[in-house]
Amino acid sequence: xxxxxxxxxxxxxxxxxxxxxxxxxxxxxxxxxxxxxxxxxxxxxxxxxxxxxxxxxxxxxxxxxxxxxxxxxxxxxxxxxxxxxxxxxxxxxxxxxxxxxxxxxxxxxxxxxxxxxxxxxxxxxxxxxxxxxxxxxxxxxxxxxxxxxxxxxxxxxxxxxxxxxxxxxxxxxxxxxxxxxxxxxxxxxxxxxxxxxxxxxxxxxxxxxxxxxxxxxxxxxxxxxxxxxxxxxxxxxxxxxxxxxxxxxxxxxxxxxxxxxxxxxxxxxxxxxxxxxxxxxxxxxxxxxx
Amino acid sequence: xxxxxxxxxxxxxxxxxxxxxxxxxxxxxxxxxxxxxxxxxxxxxxxxxxxxxxxxxxxxxxxxxxxxxxxxxxxxxxxxxxxxxxxxxxxxxxxxxxxxxxxxxxxxxxxxxxxxxxxxxxxxxxxxxxxxxxxxxxxxxxxxxxxxxxxxxxxxxxxxxxxxxxxxxxxxxxxxxxxxxxxxxxxxxxxxxxxxxxxxxxxxxxxxxxxxxxxxxxxxxxxxxxxxxxxxxxxxxxxxxxxxxxxxxxxxxxxxxxxxxxxxxxxxxxxxxxxxxxxxxxxxxxxxxxxxxxxxxxxxxxxxxxxxxxxxx
Numbered sequence: 001x002x003x004x005x006x007x008x009x010x011x012x013x014x015x016x017x018x019x020x021x022x023x024x025x026x027x028x029x030x031x032x033x034x035x036x037x038x039x040x041x042x043x044x045x046x047x048x049x050x051x052x053x054x055x056x057x058x059x060x061x062x063x064x065x066x067x068x069x070x071x072x073x074x075x076x077x078x079x080x081x082x083x084x085x086x087x088x089x090x091x092x093x094x095x096x097x098x099x100x101x102x103x104x105x106x107x108x109x110x111x112x113x114x115x116x117x118x119x120x121x122x123x124x125x126x127x128x129x130x131x132x133x134x135x136x137x138x139x140x141x142x143x144x145x146x147x148x149x150x151x152x153x154x155x156x157x158x159x160x161x162x163x164x165x166x167x168x169x170x171x172x173x174x175x176x177x178x179x180x181x182x183x184x185x186x187x188x189x190x191x192x193x194x195x196x197x198x199x200x201x202x203x204x205x206x207x208x209x210x211x212x213x214x215x216x217x218x219x220x221x222x223x224x225x226x227x228x229x230x231x232x233x234x235x236x237x238x239x240x241x242x243x244x245x246x247x248x249x250x251x252x253x254x255x256x257x258x259x260x261x262x263x264x265x266x267x268x269x270x271x272x273x274x275x276x277x278x279x280x281x282x283x284x285x286x287x288x289x290x
Numbered sequence: 291x292x293x294x295x296x297x298x299x300x301x302x303x304x305x306x307x308x309x310x311x312x313x314x315x316x317x318x319x320x321x322x323x324x325x326x327x328x329x330x331x332x333x334x335x336x337x338x339x340x341x342x343x344x345x346x347x348x349x350x351x352x353x354x355x356x357x358x359x360x361x362x363x364x365x366x367x368x369x370x371x372x373x374x375x376x377x378x379x380x381x382x383x384x385x386x387x388x389x390x391x392x393x394x395x396x397x398x399x400x401x402x403x404x405x406x407x408x409x410x411x412x413x414x415x416x417x418x419x420x421x422x423x424x425x426x427x428x429x430x431x432x433x434x435x436x437x438x439x440x441x442x443x444x445x446x447x448x449x450x451x452x453x454x455x456x457x458x459x460x461x462x463x464x465x466x467x468x469x470x471x472x473x474x475x476x477x478x479x480x481x482x483x484x485x486x487x488x489x490x491x492x493x494x495x496x497x498x499x500x501x502x503x504x505x506x507x508x509x510x511x512x513x514x515x516x517x518x519x520x521x522x523x524x525x526x527x528x529x530x531x532x533x534x535x536x537x538x539x540x541x542x543x544x545x546x547x548x549x550x551x552x553x554x555x556x557x558x559x560x561x562x563x564x565x566x567x568x569x570x571x572x573x574x575x576x577x578x579x580x581x582x583x584x585x586x587x588x589x590x591x592x593x594x595x596x597x598x599x600x601x602x603x
Contacts, residue, residue, distance in 0.1 A: 052418065054599075074421040075317075081415035088411065089333055101325030102422050104317035 001063055003028045003149055003181040004049060008057035011044050011205075018044040019055070020205035026198070028148070031182045033192050035275055036202035042185045045202065046153050049183070050079055062148055075104060078142045079151035086134055088127035092120055099141050111144035114174065132163035139167060143175045150175070152184040156191075164188065168195050189271040199271065203279050221260055222269035223250045229263040236260070240277030251277050322422045326430030327438070330404070336396055337438060341446040344392040348385055352454055356461055378475040381458075385450045386485050390492055393443035397435035397496065401503030402514040404431040405597055412602040424597045428504065432590055435500045440489035447489075448482055480565045487568050488548070495549045498582045501589030508596040511603050544578070551576035 002025050009022040018041045026032050036042045047053040049061050051070030059066060064073045086095065092115070100108045115122075118136050126134060135155065142150065156164040172195060176182060186192055199216055201209035211219065225233040225248050234241075236259070238250035251269055252260065260266045331337060405428070408414040417427065455478055503518055510517040526539040544550075552573035554566075573579060 050418075053601075071421065071423040074419070079419045081419065082412060085412045085414075085416040087333065087413045087416065090329075094329075094332055098325050098329050099420065100318075101328075102320050102322045102420050104320050104421070106318070 001028070002026060002060075003030070004059075004061050004183075006048075006057065006059045009045070009048060009059050010056040011041075011048060011053065017205050019048070021057070022202075022205070022207055024200065024207060024210065026181060026183065028181050029178050030197045031176065031184070031195060032198040032200060033189070033196040033271070034183055034185045034200050034202060035189055035271065036185075037279060040202045041205040042202055043153060044205075046079075046151055046183070046185065050077065050151060076147055077149045077151065078145045078147040079153070080138055080142055080155045081153050082157075084131075084134070086126045086138055088125070090126050091122070092124050092126070092129075092137060093122040095126070095137065095141065096122075099145075103145055105146040106141075107144045107146065111140045114140040114143060114170075132159050135159060135163065135167060139170060143170070148180060150180060150182045152182065152186075154186055155184065156186065156188060164191055168192065171195070189275060193271050201275060201278055209274075209278055216271075216274075217268050219254060220269050220274055221252045221255050221257060221266055222273065223252060223260045223264050223266050224248075225250055225264040233260070233263045240273070240281065242273075242276075249273075320421075322426050323430055323433075326422060326426055327433055330430060330434055331438070334400055334434070337400065337434065338442055338446075340396045341389055341392050341442050344388050345385070345446050345450040348381075348388060348450060349453060352381060352457065356457060379477070379481065381454050382451045382476065382478075382481050385447050385454065386481075386488070389443045389447040389450070390489060393435075393439045393489070394492065394496065397439050397493075397500060398503055398518075399515075400434055400439075401431070401500050402507045402518060404434075405504055405508035405593060406510060406514050409600060409603045414597075414600075414602055424594045428590055428594045428597065431504060432500060432586075436493050436497065440493040444486050444489045447485055451478070451481065451485075477564075483565050484568065487570070488552075491552045491573060492548055495545070495552075495579065495582060497586030498545065498589065499586075501586035501593070505589045505593040505596065508593045508600060545582065549573060549576065549578065551578065 004024065004026040006022055006024045009019050009024075010017075011019040020041075022041075022045060034042050034045065044053065048055040048059060049066055051061075051066035051073055054067050061073060062076055066073055090098075096108060096111055099106050099111075115137070118133065118140075120129060120133050120137055126137070129137065139155075156167050159167070168191065171182070184192060184195075193213075196213055198212050199209070200207055223233060223238075224244075227248070230248055233248075233250050236252065236255055239253050240251040242249050242251075251273060257266055408417060455476065458476075503514075506518040507514045522538070522542055526536065526542070529538050530536055552569060554569045554572065
């Protein structure tokens, strides 16, 4: 059974279309990156999956209807919606007491063990913690919940590089075990590239790209072309072209690695570069048509 | 990063192996309602701070009066040397009334903020990430004015009255008056009974007020207090202009006053110190109580529904 399955998922706010007939399938045990520009429909899709908003179309999460069966669903689903949503008045010990009191799958010892590795004190109030520590606390709580699906919506927004790296390291080392499913949205795509197993681009309420990271690596190649080979490289129909430090970098979809290697330096592109090529290209098409 | 064998992104599910996820213990029993109430008490210190402050103010006043009039038990009536003939139980009545009114005011503002603040500070996203239903959440919030506040008001008022009785006794003893006379003048325990009864009755009688305030707080983006007050006021004005009547205004007015049906006729309008004038049967059989409870339940149900749909502000 797929962890998440959607067919024709649609959501409108008045005349604005947030989700325009989304079809998607996320198998259990995957780490999916849902990437899209602001207002693309990422948050709406996550809200529908978490049963926070009604929608049209078909959607099942862990075999349940997320809007109608939200209360049962939330026993098996965790989410970090925002870095700043832990109650500022709450003490760390109270947060642990409360979650232990309401969540049947919360392992307090595990949360305590994780917190012991940080400098967070049990007696501190959330308002006294730094932003990075609040995220660590939230992560400690969420990782101690034996959930089948974890949804992370911009979990590292506003954190410095060290905290961001630590966040994903902790997630992989201490939480992900191959049977849980994780969905993450972020704008810091380079940092999650090595974390993801699957990639999905969403733009204006539609899925514009969906592939596993193996497919991604097999399919897309980036060529830093030698100046004398530029014309030959362009003849192979790159999907995007950009300049960097005087060199021309071309992005190819379904090209032969050997063929490109003769023209310059070949490597796997970054998600960010593909994102610019796919979404940026769409935006330009739209502007050109207008 | 751990060793590669530890994390295998994209590896086949290995639920059959004793992995971390599967090794976890069986689901532990939970008490969502109990913990939801506890978290309300953590967050809202005003539930006990406001009654204690009110009691403190009264005690300061009583002590000053005692110091001012040595040897005589103050009855709160003294001003500029002229003392009104107030009964000796008057200070106890003042304590009871002040604490019940405090509980009502705290209850109104608590209910207005209960489902509003969580959207303002976006913590609703945290609460909703846990398996606590909207119904449990709203029920726990309604529990505060219905049960917790009257108990707090009763306990604080009873303690304050006890302190006043003790000070009065000490003062009486110092001036050579008879202690027994004081105890006959002040029927302390029957007053406690009346206090407990009144606190419970008022909390239930106000059910539609609590429900309405919870609903408005869940619905309004800003100025919840104005939204709570303006529509009833508008209905009163429209009714007055259109029909020249004030049925709705009387409805609201009778709801905001203590329920007359809860006390037998002779007590009405005077201070109740005698358990005999309490009329629980009359209260429980009065249609106003049940209509009010139905309205309160309706408002609370609407608040549950609104909380499901509402986004953070």
